[in-house]
Amino acid sequence: MKRISLFLLLLLLSTTASARDSFKICWSIYVGWVPWAYGADQGIVDKWADKYDIDIEVVQINDYIESINQYSMGEFDACTMTNMDALTIPAAGGVDSTALIVGDFSNGNDGIVLKGKDSLADIKGQTVNLVELSVSHYLLARGLESVGLTERDVEVVNTSDADMVAVYATPGVTAVATWNPLLSEVASMPDSHRVFDSSQIPGEVIDLLIINTETLAANPALGKALTGAWYEIMAHMNGGDERATAAKTFLAELSGTDLAGFESQLASTEMFYTPAEALALTNSEQVKETMQTVAEFSHKHGLLGEGAPDATFIGVETPASVYGDSNNIKLRFDPTYMQMALDGEL
Amino acid sequence: MKRLINQTPTPMLRVLLGLLPFVLLVLLYMFASEARLAENPSDKLLPSFTQIGDAIQRMALEPSKRSGDYLFWEDTLSSLTRLGMGVLIASAIGLALGLFTGALPLVSASASPLLTVVSLIPPLAILPVLFIVFGLGELSKVALIAIGITPFIARDIQRRTQEIPSEQLVKAQTLGANTSQIVCRVLLPQLMPRLVDAVRLSLGAGWLFLIAAEAIAATEGLGYRIFLVRRYMAMDVILPYVAWITLLAFVIDALLATLSRRLFPWHHQGGQ
Incomplete structure (x- = not known):
């Protein structure tokens, strides 16, 4: 009896990381993440999902922390969050997470x-x-x-x-x-x-699209579709042409402001419109140093959990090197998919 | 064979049946927590009882590393102080309002419509206004609790006052009592046990307003702690805090019920 109920509960509560064809991602309102709404509205996300023969549902969550908690619980396959929250919520909660897209860093926001x-x-x-x-x-x-x-x-x-x-x-x-x-x-x-x-403190508060590492490993198509969609959205937003103005006006309305207000939020955000810009930061030594500062701050405030003996308890893998315990890597900055976007392989 | 409707459990069985749902819930939780932790040992959603025990030990029995305070007891003390002050203020104002609007038709005519309207304002909706009027300190939290439950207590007491048989008032008047004597000697004593009942019923709402106020701006308190550690999903702290709040609410309710039976035994006679 115990075995059966245990099995049923496992079925209920576990997330299986096998190959699937339908996925859910969530985002919350912030200048660096609201473009996902544009991508979903204009069918860009669907277009890329169709290309790789999968389904991607894009869901807006009103409460930022709640969206991260939902992701950590396995309700969503990917979610937008900052580098610090990625370390202290999913990674500290044992959910191996990968920064699929490095979207921007806060430059006055x-x-x-x-x-x-x-x-x-x-x-x-x-x-x-x-x-x-x-x-x-x-x-x-x-x-x-x-x-x-x-x-x-x-x-x-x-x-x-x-x-x-x-x-x-x-x-x-x-x-x-x-x-x-x-x-x-x-x-x-x-x-x-x-x-x-x-x-x-440029480049220290980084806004990311975080994806479950196991899900990504089992479904590279999801990583490709999301990255492809994101840089198409970025291409629509970039520049001063009519399409960019229309996109930004749409996003401004969603954010409860007008075009001028949205532009001013963009001005204090260092958006990476192209994969090359994102890769420059991702591949630099700076990311590791930033994650070290963030980990030390988090440990000092008890955010890594009381069981954490020191700030290096959770390993963070960056293209340059690994910070912390390499046997307990829970947060990874993975340039693979952004590199594919740069090389036009998506 | 007795019909189902006529079967009553023996006292022993009644206790066992009462405990059964609790035991089932605890077992369900244990299975679920074990299953999740087997898959991911750092999972925070359903901590094991050992982890919860460690968290209680850390919060309640050891001084905090940063401030040297016993966080759990600090939180409890400040929350209970806020709740106590809010409820005391609310019951004093509620009793006065209810008594006078219930007993004096002239007061009722001018105050009742306002009271009805005020009682319909959702207190949480005027929180930003409260902050501007009362500042961010203790005052605004106590004020939220008081504003939240005063109208309920006042309307309840008003209704209870009007329910007191008019024969009693007539009798008192034939014996020569004036208005203030009737209010103080006939109405007030009969309303006290009803005030305790009203307070017991409004405590649930009191806790709600307390936790809402603490979630918005605070440096300590039970609600503050829950909303703070929610940031890193520390369920091992949240769950014991919720259990503790439930226990506190239960104990306060039981204390008020006992108090009422001790002070007003006449009110509880005849099966009340």
């Missing part, structure tokens, strides 16, 4: 805003409202480091991103760390100064 003060050093002794343990928290730690302070010099208040703008308007709040579009909203309020942003 994440920032710290002070009320009434215009230098980051003034943050000392203040209360900082931010989403704890998020990229904003990481940015704060990096910013404090740059002016010789540590997290002990400030008090962090966990604040929901949905309420960040309303919260900032209250008199008690003097410092926030957040991301766009909230960031530009907050920074445009009277007497507010953007004292630090991600353009000062």
